[in-house]
Amino acid sequence: MHRRTDNPAPSTIRNRRNRARRLAKLLKQLGGRCQECGSRRHLTIDHIYGRDWDIRKVHSWKRLRIYEEEADAGKVQILCLSCNSRKGQPSADDGYFGPEE
Ligand SMILES: [Zn+2]
Secondary structure (H helix, E strand, O other): OOOOOOOOOHHHHHHHHHHHHHHHHHHHHOOOOOOOOOOOOOEEEEEOOOOOOOHHHOOHHHHHHHHHHHHHOOOEEEEEHHHHHHOOOOOOOOOOOOOOO
């Protein structure tokens, strides 16, 4: 059943809240701060061994689930934007900005 609406459905709003909660949990799991300098601002998810999937082909809501799986596998860490940039990788597309951004 498809309903056409211009307003966000209640489920969409719920999903957004749910997403914010999951992101907060993910950041907490990863230490909640930049692993290089300890900053809590402009946090990004950094792929320690490089990202093996194309971020442009994955919707943002789906990225969170991938990040959660990668966090469990120890493949990602938190870096602030400037530390991430210093790694020399294209950081803008690697960045998943935390709630403080
Ligand atoms: Zn940093």
